[in-house]
Amino acid sequence: MAEQEQYEELARQLSSIAAVRRDLARVLPADCSPASAIVLTMLRQYGEMRMGKLAELLMIDMSVTSRHVAYAEARGWLERHPDPADRRSRLLRVSPAGEALLRQVSERYTEALATCLRDWSAEDVGRLIELLGRFRNSFDGCRTRT
Template sequence: MAERAQYEELLRQFSAFGAVKRELGRIMPSDCTSGSAAVLILLGRYGDMRMSRLAELLAVDMSVTSRHVTHLAERGWIDRSPDPADKRSRILHLTPTGLAQLEALSERTTQLLAERLADWSDEEVAQLSRLMERLRASFDDCRALPPRLPPPAFELEPTTRTPAST
């Protein structure tokens, strides 16, 4: 098992990964949030699905999923059709416009990653991908379990917000 210092360094690297996510977010069209992009990617990868399945894949609440779906449907990127097996449910699927948007997003992100990782070997890129997949799987396996966090070493003082002056 890794030593505490290794986990602390890993945590610092996770924090730094926020810069990567921010840069990826900057290349997204203004009307395509990261949540919207995730929905498009999942529908592109897994095909038509119910909203409950999408919420499960996103690992978010149905209300969050519903907001993403509404956002995408308003732009014509996805359609919601009645589920033949259960008319109360909806089946989500990409429209041709949504598929074009997904392809454009894929092109943008692929280009950015190719630029930023140009000095990486193919094996290093493959290794990073394998390790990230393994990390994600480790957390997916634990999703149903309560987090095992140590008690805080200190207590945070309550903060108050002051109204912004207008």
């Protein structure tokens, strides 16, 4: 169990991190919003899936997810295929153009982070990733019960 002051500090740090995300987004290719990048990343990581599943992974409302998907589809970055199990749904899949875009996104994100974190050890980067993952999971489990 942590102290109250720690929790306040943590809340402040989370606000600051938003600014980092904004800056990082600036390195994205033209037309590729942070939303497109994360949608495509999730689809590549977890494979083809339905809209509802994607919304759940992104932790945003399905209405919002629907718009992000439409945006990415309009640019040819993902495809929607019929879902044999349910005609209300379609299965979302990264297209070849989307794969190419993702390579570019990965390259630029990696370059930006490698530059900023050049003084960091791989161990510390790993620790940060692990703690952020745990934090997200703890919060997520908490939210579901509410």
